[in-house]
Amino acid sequence: MTRSETLTKTPTPMWRTLLRRLTASQELAVLxxxxxxxxxxxxxxxxxxxxxxxxxxxxxxxxxxxIATGMTFVIAAGEIDISVGSIYNLAATVMALLIADFGFDPWVAALVALIVGALAGAGNGVLAVLLRLPTLIVTLGTVSLYRGLTILLSGGLSVGNLPNHDFYSLGTQGIGFVPMIVIIALVIIIVAAWVFRRTVFAREVLAIGSSAQAARRTGIHIARRKIQVMALNGFMCAVAAVLGMTFLRAASPQSGVGFELLAIAAVVVGGTPLQGGVGTIWGTLIGVTLIVVIQSGLIQLGLPAVWQIAATGAM
Known part of the structure; x- marks a missing residue:
């Protein structure tokens, strides 16, 4: 008789299996x-x-x-927009000027700011399509164009001393220590996450980011989608400007500086690769929270502001 031996592999330790599962998802790892x-x-x-x-x-x-939510759509499409800080600044300044100099109701001024942001973003997309250039190259120019336009409008001065209005309570009042603008932002992000996962628009954006040539062969109108994505990104920058105005009640020439680095870092850290084709809104939100926590923690420890910049760059 022959005897057959049954070879058994050494079982993988449970902690290794758990660690592998935890690190398989970048969202969970960042969390x-x-x-x-x-x-x-x-x-x-x-x-x-x-x-x-x-x-x-x-x-x-x-x-x-x-802002980073809008940037997620852009990067998922295989593009990059570095003008988000300038669009934020432009929208905030337009809103502040309308209230301070022209007596607009803050709600009406906010609506105008949203339109300005969407148009600025769409302008980036149109230029990219007409010039047949990557949005990174286009926004290298518009980042200065929009900020220069803002300085022309404001005379290079901060716009503040806005009259009292219930609108500003959104930034100062809320539920416990959670301001209302946080709840509003969360609702917006939830809607964006649904759009990102459930709509034809998002599927076509991801297809373009994965392979523009393949997307074109399937009948996707790449130019139109690119303009729409950039317009959405500009709109989200303006939304952030409106939210900021509820508690800042002012706009300065330096508003929004560095926001592009924070937004891109949050998107990438959250699990959306720069080459596009995939993306995650919730990963982006976790990435934003991580960056803000690190910056705040460094301030609380009394470290110089340069460490905040270094930490963001390191991530």
Missing amino acids: IALLVITAFFALAAPFFLSELTLRQNLRQIAMIGV
Whole structure:
């Protein structure tokens, strides 16, 4: 008789299996990193979890989160927009000027600002289509164009001293320490996440980001979708400007500087690759939260502002 031996593999330890599953999803990996870093700053900085700090962080997450949500669509389409800070600044300045100099109701001024943002974003898309250039190259120019236009409108001065109005309570009042603008931003992001997962528009955007040539062969109108994505991104920048105006109540020539780096970093850290074709809105929101937590924590530890910039660049 012959005897057959049954060879058995050494079972993989449970902790390794769990670790592999956790790290397989970048969203989950970044979420774990966020929890660990938050716990560290909570222990190292005594005021990190104070109501004032939490409220400030939530406002920042709301503003950058909305901008980064629009950027997710852009990057998923295989494009990059570095003019988001300038569009934010333009929309905020237009809104502030309409209120301060022309007596517009803040709600009407906000509507005009949203239109300005959408038109500025669409302008980026139209230029990219007409010149047959990547949006990165186009927005290298419009980042200065829009900021220069803002300076012309404001005379290079900050626009503030806005009259009192119930509109501004959205940035100062809310549920507990959560301002209303945070809830509004979350609703907007939820809608954007649904659009990103459930609509033909998003599927075509992802197809373009995956392979523009293949998308064209399937009948997708690439030029139209590119303009729409850029217009959406500009609109989201204006939404962030309106949200910011509820508690800042002013616009300065330096408003929005560096927002493009924060938005792109949040999108990539959250799991959307720069080459496009895939994307995740919730990953982007986690990425935004991680960046804001790190920046706030470094401030609470008393480190110079340059460390915030370095930390964002490192991520």
